[in-house]
Amino acid sequence: MRRLKPLIAALGLSFSIGSFANTHITIDTTKSGPVINKNIYGQFAEHLGRGIYEGLWVGPESGIPNTRGWRNDVVGALKDINVPLVRWPGGCFADEYHWRDGIGPRDQRPVKVNTNWGGVEEDNAVGTHEFFDLVEILGAEAYVNGNLGTGTPQEMAEWLEYMTAEGKSTLAELRRKNGRDKPFQVQYFAIGNEAWGCGGNMTPEYYTNLYNHYATFLKAPAHNAPKLIASGGHTEDTSWAAHLTANVKPNWSLKMDAVSFHYYTLPTGKWDKKGAAIGFPEAEWMSTLVNTLRMDDFIVNNKKVMDKNDPEKKVGFYVDEWGTWYDVEAGENPGFLYQQNSLRDAVVAALNFNIFHKHADRVHMTNIAQMVNVLQAMILTDKEKMILTPTYYAYKMYVPFQDATSLPVSLKKVSQYRLGKSSVPAISASAARGKDGKVYLALVNANPNQAETVALALPGVTASGVSGQLLTATAMDAHNTFANPNAIKPVSYSAKAVNGKLSLELPAKSVVVVAVE
Template sequence: MRAIKPLIAALGLSLSFTALADTQVSVDTTKPGPVINKNIYGQFAEHLGRGIYEGIWVGPKSKIPNTKGWRNDVVGALKDLQVPLVRWPGGCFADEYHWREGIGPRDKRPARVNTNWGGVIEDNAVGTHEFFDLVEMLGAEAYVNGNLGTGTPQEMAEWLEYMTSDSKSTLAELRRKNGRDKPFRVHYFAIGNEAWGCGGNMTPEFYTHLYKQYASFLKTPKDNTPILIASGGHTDDTSWADHLTANVKPNWALRMDAVSFHYYTLPKGDWTVKGAALKFPEAEWMSTMVNTLKMDQFIVNNKKVMDKNDPEKKVGFYVDEWGTWYDVTGDDDPGFLYQQNSLRDAIVAGLNFNIFHKHADRVHMSIIAQMVNVLQAMILTDKEKMVLTPTYHVFKMYIPFQGATSLPLELKNVPQYTLGSASIPAVSATAARAKDGKVYIALVNANPNKAETVDINLAGITVNGVSGQVLTAAAMDAHNTFAAPETIKPAAYSAKAKNGKLALEIPAKAVVVVAVE
């Protein structure tokens, strides 16, 4: 925009620039909003394909350097990401998982067919103890998903006792026999997963009755009481959040602290032919952006019914599965859900983070699917090799927003990115005051063809400039490979204020995160 103005002046033309004004981002630093829960940046490790086995778990006897069976390079990369939370063991896998099969000597654990993902043999090498080894190495919180679909209230209650009891009960003593004296800290516990689908094809009404039955028996010590999560809806279905918050009334023997929600971004919006991860046309870039931005309205709609039933906002809305879902990359087993990860995925991540921040009053958790080698992964591995994805880099750029206090933000004069009959706002933004006291701003330019100038106005502070990072590349499908692991990575970004004004040039198809100086 700024390059156009001098050109027109040189031609001696007089023109109103009202329609051509730069995008305006106004932030009021004097009016703190809700805290952005660190668990907005949660991760998901399901027993699915090479998401756990080979991807991050190689076993203690592997030649790949590892600690307690978990490969050191992947754990190190995840620690750099400051992963706040890990969800396990599923997903659809959770509702066929029986926890007793995953304890005791690994060579004596039963082998089962993983009927949900590829029909491969699940040898239960990774069970409760191994999972907690991982989260404790990461310094993360534990989200355990209970088996409602093929389990019983007794099995679920006994698993919690096994994990959390510090007593001399038979189950607590069994845990000690298996090598763990002190209880595991269970921060979150879900009663089933996708009860509307793979978790049992239930109605909200039927699931609500089951939830109340199971939750009544999930008793833990007061100092190790997990937040209880109900299985909620997906996409545009608000009936689950509505029915659960209207009909589960907590009392001394019943709790419900959150309702889950799932939504995946499909370029073509078709589960049969979802779209390619790489070498896609611009039309699929656009459709991906259109579909991922639906997340905002889905959250708005669910918040409306929850606000009606729970005006005090006691129940959280947890988007505990989200991300892109493409057709499987290469010749991999279709059941393994392996896909490449490109700049397009990085843009999707930034757009969703900005949406989640906007709804921080209800959205206290979001969990991308998944951590390693599955769907929109942070990390891809091939035997001893490891590569970080563009999505990984965006997660790392957004670290300052973990636990930050959101700030009111207003966008004006936002240009539209248009292709054919589809159109979306080109620029998305969020702002917060981080724990270090600094104000951070994140900007996403979803237009793959055109840079945008964004004028930043911050009420309450004097701005000298900004510094941070930008992630972008020439190609829409720019991605990292094992042969070229740094094809796309963040670069330094800075800008100085001039005459008290700050304008940022945001490249096409880019994510920018900066701290205000």
Template sequence: MRIIKPLLLALGFGLSATALAATQIQLDSSVQGAVINKNIYGQFAEHLGRGIYEGLWVGPDSDIANTKGFRNDVLAALKELRVPLIRWPGGCFADEYHWRDGIGPRDKRPVKVNTNWGGVEEDNAVGTHEFFDLVELLGAEAYVNGNLGTGTPQEMAEWLEYMTAEGKSTLAELRRKNGRDKPFKVHYFAVGNEAWGCGGNMTPEYYTNLYKHYTTFLKTPAHNTPKWIASGGHSEDTSWADHLTAHVKQKMDAVSFHYYTLPTGQWDVKGAALQFPESEWISTMQRTLAMDTFITNNKKVIDKHDPEKKVGFYVDEWGTWFDVEKGENPGFLYQQNSLRDAIVAALNFHIFHKHADRVHMTNIAQMVNVLQAMILTDKEKMILTPTYHAYKMYVPFQDATALPLKLSNVPDYKLGEVSIPAVSATAAKAKDGFVYLALVNANPNKAEMAEIKLDGIQINGISGQLLTAEAMDTHNTFAKPEAIKPTAFSAKAKNGKLSLELPAKSILVVKVQ
């Protein structure tokens, strides 16, 4: 395979600049946007397929090197992403999960059937204590999803007491008996999941009443009170965000939202993860860019009821969803991950940054071995996906302050009747004091030029990383684990401007120096 050499040219080099019409990008450092909450880069680990069992958990007695049962290679890779938050135990699984099944000696925990995902046995080896081991090993925050669908207010309230109580209550003593003296820190707690679908096929009105009913009894110590999350809508539906923010006036810090990118837009035949036609490349990009419209429309209805922006809008499930790989259990949702997935991730990051005033958290689905995963495993083997590399490239944007950009002369990428902007960009001032720029060229066929002017910033050059490859579906395998990975680059400015040639189908993240 021929590897594309990154071309990052100073303005004086001229030839490429004259051959390509350049996107004009202007940044004024005196104008600052919202803080890009680190949890926009959150993760999701559901009891689904090999996402937790094998992908994360192998047990303390495994021949695979592990810490407290979690495989060391995966932990090390996730630490490189500075994973800020993990959502658990679902997803659809959450509304059939009873927390008492997952505490106490593992050899005495009940074995259930995972009716949502593959009908396989669920031995509850990973429960509350194991989950908090994981987030603490990674230095992440905990997002626990409560069981509204098949649970009760009492069960949900008792789980919170078990996790957070400090005194000598029976549930606090039970936690201590199971090996944890001090309370767990619960940062976020959701009441149900996808109440419009697998969580109960409810209407917004019915769910809103249930939400107020359940949260009445959810109590924790004042200094260990989670942010409360209501189950919201999906895709173009704004009725959930509208109804919840209109009628819930306490104990609701955020409304959730779900949207998956399907190349065909059809659930029965979604499209393949690999060896897809260009028509499915551009349709994937077009459909993922719809996230901007969906967030915009939901923000409008929330603004009516919450002009002070106290309620967050959490996109706690998103990502690509393709047809399951051949030979895999259809219920395991295992799919390969290519350069196309990395481009999708980066385009969504840019959208989330744009809406950082309301979007304080997102959780890609999912962390390991499921849907748009960071990591794929095969028993003792592990590989990093292009999406993993995109997340690592964007680490500097965690808790950075967004810097609004003005883009003009943006070329279109067209195929048939479909047209999308070829170039996308975002910028922020990071906690290290530097300005970071990220650019995407979604055109898989040709390079695009970008001319960048940064007002108020003395710019000498840039350095960072570029992710691209020759084929649209370039991906890593266990035989070739580094078929695609970022490459280092740098470029110099001239007269306060940078002129960059973005290779076809590429992601570029740079630090301004």
């Protein structure tokens, strides 16, 4: 088993090669698919719990090492996964956020109540200038979510002018007075959030009219005009995408660059009792996988209605909220949505990455919820302490897929992981040619009990082997803690061709990303 043997021994895993099922994977390197937009690996930071305050922002006066208030350890870790884009300030928070509350001297900003998340005080210490400081430190693009729910077209238009105006308008001068001479670079701007729910409980028809109304007045210099995002649907509802793209015509005067979509994976599928983040039974490992794989059908069904209305694919489909949602950890404020993050979350992340790659012709952006301390987070903090989660490592392993060119992949003889009446494919795969010219392959073994052997073929290419990283552990809920921050992390992985044939041995419940040599 080559270099995998010592790893298996170290992890306490045991199995025989003869017990493996065989999956045959063929990568066609002669055909290029759509580019996998780097923003498929986008992040989301909402004013929610400790997602921004403490998790990211500690303030310039904090004893926690920071740069202009942003904590150095967290920012450094995020830079290591090449965060391409950050969505802010929400989420549900966005539709009660008034941008003027977050500019000017921080000690003079009004204190509000965060009515969506925990009823805590919001002192507006992080506002427009602080957010753009963060994305510029990260080298990321900015996705700003405008307030449709409690705002006005004038307020939204003035915020965009404040951020992008170049001349000497009153708002441009106000920005300069507040410390920023040059305009901010706003790559994406959304008109509202979850208009079907916390953003106003609207119908698709009513929101479509409001979108057209607001979009009319959102103006910016041509070279700094953001892509405009419409608030779309969720789960199996395709009516939002249908209504919003119904007027996409070659001569359409209004701008709509994308329709958003939200879907969260709940182990039980029930909002009142979602399931635990750790200490869960295998039945909830299975139900989590079944529910997360629904993402593929949701995207397929929305693409069908969009392809009918927009065959030229002018409008993107942005999954700008997704991830696992469990019951809140004991002792935490229920409104803070703080949960642990285990190997199961890394498997969920990788399965979704492979789905997004498959639909890269429409899916140009996704934003996992959320970046720090909220839901399926990359990072957890406890005051000055920080740990990286298995989901963080999944993102880091998949970095080579950012702006890579997808390659056709065919899978045959894929075994099924079965439990009771439920089953899912044991193996998920995606391949692409990276910007460095190498062919990369991502594999997931979703079976928590059974190792798999994958036979890999690249017709016309002589592959001597593969090398990369493997993420797995002995327990389904293996996770890092502040007492043991390195309980689970990736290890090196490689396999060599034997007699011209290449096979990859995948431990149970594992994620593997390799480059073909």
